[in-house]
Amino acid sequence: MDVRTLCLSVLTMGDASGYEIKKRLEDHFRYFYDASFGSIYPALNRMQKDGFVTCTHEAQNGRPDKKVYRLTPGGRLELMRQLRQAPAEDRLRSEFLVQMMFADLLPVSDVAASVDQRLASCRNDLADLEKLDCPDLSPGKRFVIGYGKAILTAAMRYMEENRHLVESEALLAQVKADRGEDEEAPEAAAPARSAR
Amino acid sequence: MDVRTLCLSVLTMGDASGYEIKKRLEDHFRYFYDASFGSIYPALNRMQKDGFVTCTHEAQNGRPDKKVYRLTPGGRLELMRQLRQAPAEDRLRSEFLVQMMFADLLPVSDVAASVDQRLASCRNDLADLEKLDCPDLSPGKRFVIGYGKAILTAAMRYMEENRHLVESEALLAQVKADRGEDEEAPEAAAPARSAR
DNA sequence: TTATCCATGTAAGAAGTTACATGATTGA
DNA sequence: TCAATCATGTAACTTCTTACATGGATAA
Numbered sequence: 001m002d003v004r005t006l007c008l009s010v011l012t013m014g015d016a017s018g019y020e021i022k023k024r025l026e027d028h029f030r031y032f033y034d035a036s037f038g039s040i041y042p043a044l045n046r047m048q049k050d051g052f053v054t055c056t057h058e059a060q061n062g063r064p065d066k067k068v069y070r071l072t073p074g075g076r077l078e079l080m081r082q083l084r085q086a087p088a089e090d091r092l093r094s095e096f097l098v099q100m101m102f103a104d105l106l107p108v109s110d111v112a113a114s115v116d117q118r119l120a121s122c123r124n125d126l127a128d129l130e131k132l133d134c135p136d137l138s139p140g141k142r143f144v145i146g147y148g149k150a151i152l153t154a155a156m157r158y159m160e161e162n163r164h165l166v167e168s169e170a171l172l173a174q175v176k177a178d179r180g181e182d183e184e185a186p187e188a189a190a191p192a193r194s195a196r
Numbered sequence: 197m198d199v200r201t202l203c204l205s206v207l208t209m210g211d212a213s214g215y216e217i218k219k220r221l222e223d224h225f226r227y228f229y230d231a232s233f234g235s236i237y238p239a240l241n242r243m244q245k246d247g248f249v250t251c252t253h254e255a256q257n258g259r260p261d262k263k264v265y266r267l268t269p270g271g272r273l274e275l276m277r278q279l280r281q282a283p284a285e286d287r288l289r290s291e292f293l294v295q296m297m298f299a300d301l302l303p304v305s306d307v308a309a310s311v312d313q314r315l316a317s318c319r320n321d322l323a324d325l326e327k328l329d330c331p332d333l334s335p336g337k338r339f340v341i342g343y344g345k346a347i348l349t350a351a352m353r354y355m356e357e358n359r360h361l362v363e364s365e366a367l368l369a370q371v372k373a374d375r376g377e378d379e380e381a382p383e384a385a386a387p388a389r390s391a392r
Numbered sequence: 393t394t395a396t397c398c399a400t401g402t403a404a405g406a407a408g409t410t411a412c413a414t415g416a417t418t419g420a
Numbered sequence: 421t422c423a424a425t426c427a428t429g430t431a432a433c434t435t436c437t438t439a440c441a442t443g444g445a446t447a448a
Contacts, residue, residue, distance in 0.1 A: 002407080018427080019427055038408075039407080041430090060416095060427070061417090062416040063428085066426090067428080084302060090289065091290075094228040095283035095284050097228045098228070099283050114282070138299075143358055144297045146354065146361075147354055150353070158342065232436070232438080235436055259398060259443075260443095261399085262399065263400075
C-alpha cells in the first residue's frame with residue numbers, strides 16, 4: 001500500500017490539506033500505517049497531475065497558503081481499484097519479540113522493563129481505540145477498531161500470564177547450563193550446524 | 197532492527213552460511229522479520245570486517261564455495277548491545293485492515309473473499325507455530341511462539357464472530373444511504389472539512 | 393522437461409525517512 | 421521563554437528489494 005492510496009482513503013472522510021491528512025493518519029491509521037510529510041506532499045502533487053484530486057488555495061496569515069485537497073470521481077475510482085486488489089500479507093515488525101526470543105542473553109531486569117513498557121503501550125492503544133469507537137462510524141471502521149481491541153486484549157493477557165517464562169532466573173539459568181556456560185569458553189559449545 | 201543484528205541473532209543458533217541464515221529467518225523469524233539475499237550477503241561481509249563473525253570456506257561441487265559464518269565473542273557482545281536497547285514500537289502493516297475499513301466501497305463478494313483468505317492465512321501460521329513449538333526450546337522462544345498463537349487465535353475468533361459487519365448488504369446499504377448516494381452526484385455530499 | 397534447491401554476489405531502482413528551510417501564533 | 425502547533429516543500433540519505441549473472445543436481 002503506497003502513500004498515494006493512503007491519502008485517497010483519508011480524503012473519503014472529507015477534504016483536507018496535507019497537514020490535516022497527516023493528522024488523520026496519526027489518529028485513525030497509525031495502528032497499521034503511517035507516512036511522513038516528505039512522502040505526503042509529493043504524493044498529493046502527483047495525484048493532482050493525475051486528476052485524482054483537486055486543490056483549492058486558502059490564504060493564511062503569516063503561513064504558507066493552505067492547500068485543501070478534494071477527491072475527484074476519478075480519484076474515488078482509483079481508490080476502489082487499489083482497494084479491490086488482493087491485499088498483501090500482513091506484516092509485523094517487532095523488536096520486542098526479537099528481544100524476548102533472546103531473553104536469556106539479557107539481564108532479567110531489562111526484560112521485565114520491556115514487558116512492562118509493552119504492556120503500557122498496549123493499554124494506551126486500547127484506550128485510544130475505545131475513544132475512537134462511536135456508533136455513527138461505518139461498519140468497516142467499527143470492525144477494524146474491534147479487531148484492534150481483540151488483538152491488544154489477547155496480547156496483554158498473554159504477556160501477563162506468561163511473562164514469568166522470560167523473567168525467571170531459574171529457567172534462564174537452566175538454559176545457560178544446557179549451553180555449557182559457567183564451565184568453558186562461550187564458543188566451545190554449539191556444534192550444531194544444520195538449520196532443520 | 198537492521199539485517200546485521202538479525203544475522204547475529206540467527207548465528208547464536210549455530211554456525212551458518214548466508215543461504216542457511218535466510219532459511220532460518222524464514223522458518224523462525226518470518227512472523228516479525230525477513231531479509232533478502234541482497235541485504236544478507238552485504239551485511240555478512242561487513243560484519244566480517246568489523247570482527248563480529250569469522251568465515252570458513254567449504255569447497256562445493258559445481259557451486260560457489262559455501263562460506264560458513266561463526267559468531268565471535270565480539271559479535272555476541274554486539275548482539276547483546278543491540279538487544280539491550282529499548283525496542284522500537286511494534287509496527288503492523290496491513291492492507292487487509294485498510295480494505296476492511298473501506299469495505300463499504302467494495303463489492304461484498306470481494307470483502308468476503310479477503311476475510312476467507314485472511315482466515316486461511318492465520319490457520320496456516322498457527323499450524324506452523326504448532327510444529328515449531330517443542331519442549332527443548334529456550335523459554336524466550338517458547339514465549340514468542342505462545343504469543344503468536346494467542347494473537348492468531350484471537351484474530352481468527354474475532355473475524356469469525358464479526359465478519360457479518362463488513363459482509364451485510366443491509367448494513368453497507370445504510371452507509372450509502374447516509375452518504376446520500378443513489379440520489380445525487382457523489383461529490384455533492386461530504387461537507388465536513390475538519391478532522392476532529 | 394520444468395521447477396526447485398543449492399550457493400554467492402552486484403547493480404539498479406523503489407520507496408521512504410530525516411534534516412533543512414521559513415516563520416507566525418499560542419499555550420505552559 | 422521554550423516548546424508545540426500550524427503549514428508546505430526540497431534534497432540528501434538510508435535501506436531494502438528486484439533483477440541479473442552463473443550453473444550443477446535433483447525431484448515431480
